Structure formats: C-alpha cells, structure tokens
Amino acid sequence: MQSTPSVRSPSRRLVLSRSAALVGAGTASLLLPQIARAQSGKVRVGFMLPYTGTYAQLGVAIENGVRMAIAEKGGKLGGREIEWFKVDDESEPSKGVENANKLVQRDKVDVLIGTVHSGVQMGIHKVARESGVLNIIPNAGVLPVTRALCAPNVFRASFTNSQPTLALGKPMMERGLKKAVWITWKYAAGDDALEGFKESYTKAGGTIVKELAVPFPNVEFQALLTEIAALKPDAVACFFAGGGAAKFMKDYAAAGLHDKIPLWGSGFLTEGTLEAAGAAAEGVMSTLHYADSLDTPRNKQFRSAYAQQFKMQPDVYAVQGYDSGQLLVAGAAAVKGDLASKAALYKAIESTVVDSPRGKWTMSKAHNPIQDIYLRKVEKGDNVVVGVAAKALADSGAGCKLT
C-alpha cells in the first residue's frame, strides 16, 4: 500500500563515479578486442554474488558449492588451471549492470556465476546477452531469463519462481483441501509463485477463494489473518521467505489458525526459518526441489563432505552452487578446456545429466532444470520429505525460442 519513495537516490558523487566507470568500461572494450581472451593460460571464473547484506550467507554457500564441485574433479576445468574473480553485488539491482561489467569487461572472465537476487539478475542478463559471456545462475528464479528473454549462453541451475508452487496444487487436492486462500508479498517473486500455484491448483480441481497480498517487505499480516479466519478455507497457501516467512508463521499461530487451517507454501517458507519460527512451523507443508533430510546416498555423501570441508551444514543454496559447478565441469570437459568454442560448450551443458544431491536433473530447452519437486512436512524443526510432489517438473519456458 504505502509506495515507499526511495530515500536513497544516488548522490552526485555516486552518479559521477558510475558514469566514469561506464565510460572507462566502454573504452576498455574498444581498446581490447576479443583477442585478449585467447584461450591460453588459465580459465577465468567470476563470481558475482552477495557477500554483504541480508543474502550474504547465500552467497557464501553458493561459492562453497561451486568450489567443492570443481575440487572434486581435480580442481581444473577441462585440464586448465582456474583464476578466480569475485564481485560483491550487494543484492543491489541498480548496480547490477555495472557490477557484471566489472567481471566481463575489466576481468574478462570466461564464465560468470551469479546471482541470488532476481533484480540484480536482470542486470547480469543484459550484460550476458550483449557480451555473449557464459552465465550460470545459481539461484535467482526470475521468469523472463528462461522464458521470453532466454539466451543460448545463459543457464540456470536452480529453479524458476513458479516451479515450486507448480507442484503445490496436486498434493493439496489429494488431501481433500479443495478451497484455499493464497497470500504473499506483492512483488515479482510473489506474483510468479502465484502463477505456479494457480495453474496447478485449479488444474487439480481446487478453488482459490481469495488472493491476499501485503506490500514487500511489510510484515503486518493481522488484517489478512482475520480475513482468513472469517473465510474458513480448507487450507492456506503462501509464498514468503527469510525473516518475513518466520514472522508469518508466528503470526499465523498467534492468530490461532495453526491448528485449524493447514498452512502450505513454496518451500522457501521453511528454509532457514525453522529455528526462528519454533513451534509455529510444526506441521507446515511445503514443496521444493530439495530438502536437507533427503534420504539418498548421494545427498548424504554430499552433506558429510560439505560439512567436513566448510565446518557448516549445507543448505539448498549450497546444492545449487554445487550443481552450477558441476555444469561448468561437464561443459569444460566436453570441449577440453576450450571455452571459446561456444556451440560445443553450450551443447555439452544442455545435454548434461546433473547428478545432484537433490536427485538427477536435466536442462530444459529454455535452460532451466527439469527436476523432481519434493513434498516436505516440518516435524520437530526439520523439513521431513513426505514424498515426491511432482516428477521431472519443467517450467513452461513460454516465449523462449531456443531449440
């Protein structure tokens, strides 16, 4: 509701330094044509991830995952040594293009791995499409990147924002939950999640009684919770993440709805939020392409190796980073380290079957994972896998012309 005017309009100094950087970047690219990137010496791998701010931990988990996947295959790409580059994107969309150009123009990376925030991803995407640099997305699920704006050099190793909720409808209907209220933050990722839920739930025969939304990142849910109690739906489905997700589950319980109306959601509702939400999260059902507790030898082996190496438990973001690394290893191996032979490189990445801790997955035509989505239930502060909510689920890729 309150349209927050940005108090942080750029200062003059910032504007000046940015234009200087842009001019600098522009001239640098004129003076140093493609030859400078000739394939001798080391492969240049750039990370563009959030290393400060709310998403800092996600950035670290992703980088760990990538490095681990490459180290497992001898620490080289197609036989060549690696030189690493890092840029902190601060999850700041307004610096997306500038930061991506730092890696692409200044550091001349062969591959750019990034990022977490969907808004920043659009900046990277612009640069990737214009420069043709190989981009592997370890998280951001923003739809256009693998739909109407898809590109041959851009691959995603995570999910689209509507993919988890695309698996939500069927298991809800199977449990006799025929009428549901949808609630989310009113912003792009929330709208995308609703798209997935609407499609799967109505196709399965369910009715969305009402769609509710709070402005992002507002966490005042009281009026809407009252409305939910009055509507008495069979279930509530939602998309929230991070601190707001924990707050929502707590308020949901405080409003007395926890034991009366089952709460379902996109899996990010219960990722990294269970400790904060405590008892309020018990019994919450969610769908996601991974669960820490996934009981497969592959996942167990990954988890223990990761924990041993980095002295912390891996999460879904570490898995996505790990798979990004695996994609890169497979692609580079197929072209024997010659990342300049793009057609062969892309073909190799497209046809890779990734043996992921989340289960095997393949690349869709639009370069997004075709993967199983799991149904999880929170039990004793842990996401316990109840079953597979959808097998080999693909995003529609609507509008993508890649074949």
Added chain:
Amino acid sequence: MERGTTPVAGPSPFHGVPWHGLLRGLLTRRFGNTRFSSQRPRPVDLANFLIQLLNSVQYGLLLFMLAAGLTLIFGIMGVVNLAHGSFYMLGAYLAYALSAQLGSFTAAIVVGTGLSVVFGLALERLLFRHFYQREHLDQVLLTFGLIYIFEESRSLLWGDDVHGVPVPPLLTGSLPLTDTLSYPVYRLFMMAICVALAVGLYLLIGKTRLGMKIRAGAFNRDMTESLGINIKLIHALVFAIGVALATVAGMIAAPVSSVYPNMGASVLIMCFVVVTIGGIGSVRGALIAALLVGLVDTFGKVLLPQVSSMGVYMLMAAVLLWKPEGLFKS
C-alpha cells in the same frame, strides 16, 4: 448464479443496516461480473466485522502516536519535519538493540523513552531551534538531510539486516475470539499504551497549566513571551514530546512489524496523510484522521485487495475536496 440480485444467504445480524448493504452492493453489483467474479461475496458477519474493527483501531492508534507529534511540532513551532519517520525507525532499532542488551523488553522501553527525550531536546537545541523563524523550504532541506544522516548512522550502528524483536513472555498469549480466530494479547497491550498516551496528551494540553502555555504560545508567540512565559523552554518540551511519541510508537510496534532499514519512510507518508486529513496542527483532527485511515486501510486490504493501496489516498483526496484545510482547522 444471479449474484447481483439474490440476497446473501443466511441470517445476518446486520440486516437493514446501511453499511452492510453498501458493502454487499459494492462487492456484488459493481464488481460482480468483472475480475472479482472468482471471489464470491459472503455475508459480513458480526464477529469478523468487530475484529477487523479492532485491527483498524489498533493501526489507527499507532498512526495517531506518530501523527500527533508531527502535527504538534508543525502547529506550535511551524516546522515541517520530514525526519519524523526516522524517529519511528530509531525507536524500533532502540527496542531491538536495548532488549537484546538489557534482556528485557520493558526495560528497553523505559530506557529507550528516556533516551528519546534527551535526543529530542538535544536535536531541538542544536538544530531545530534555529529554524523556527525560517522558511519552510529551509526546514525541508534540514529535515530531509537528517533522514540521510539517520539512515546512514543506523546502517553503521546496526547494519542493513532485517531483525525481529521477540514479544515479551508475559504478553505472548492469544485470546480466542471466534472458533477459528484468536487475538494476540500483545496487540491489545499496544492499544492500551496508545490509548493511555492519547488520554495523557489530551489532559496535558487541555487541562494543565503547561498545556495552557503551549496553546497560548501557538496562538500568539510574542504576546505569550511578553507575559513572562519562557517560550523557548515550551518549544523544547513540545519538540521532545513529539520525538518521544514517535520513538515510543516505533518501540512498541517493533515486535509486530519487525525492524528494517527505511522503515520510517512509508510511515512518514501515512503520517502526512493523517495530518493533512485531520487539519494541520490539530491533535484532535489527527486522532479522527488516524482512525479513519486505519479503517480504510484495513477494510480496503480485505474487501478490495486489488486496489487497496489506493484507498487511503482516495480518502485524502475526497476529504480535501470537501474541506481543503482538513477536518479540523486549528
């Protein structure tokens, strides 16, 4: 389905009450066949209506705490204070930092209130005092600059992360109101604090000697001064009260709203809406306007979620068309 003509099923305790028919008419007739068609109209039952009313009042009272300070500072000293939202943010961050430090939310509120009064007095003495006689544009420049300074200091002190503030254990429970809905005790506590402060403010301004001086100072500054009343002290006090009200609002709101960067900005806009509707400088107007805004916002969110973000501004536009100087001109 003939939704437009069939009466809503079931006995309604509000049969014949105009607002009920109004709401129903709005839902069924106006939007019945457009994009609202998937969202069936349903009888507005009494319990639910009353609870939403409670939500509106609670939001309205919180807004009043903020707007009261803003309107007082403007009405009495003539200062447009754009940094008012920052005091709200400051309060929320104080609640977060102090309750972690002191281990008690109550202690945090007490200490925080003390700090905010000191902060208000210092700010008045060092900056605002020199701007009372200057143009509004100068004041806007000063207070707009202060927003940046406060935001940056907040970033340096507490970082840019979103934080939660736990509800004190004594107030964590919920009261069951209907068979599906319970009401968190903490929200009732918030309301009680707001009501107490509103009553206190009313008594202070309307019934005490100090209040009389404040009103006199607002009415005619020079005359008041010539009667031997220390107007500078009065101004300093009023300013500190305004700052403290906003800070306390931020502190008690912290457990339900979370604590995050820039949280003052959206609240500031709502405050100005309230002050504009209520009539600039009028505390009573601010109260009525805050409750109105609370009502429109809450019921707008629930009844017309697609256009809810416009509701409050439409209210403001309507009031200004009807009474260009707000409901109560002081």
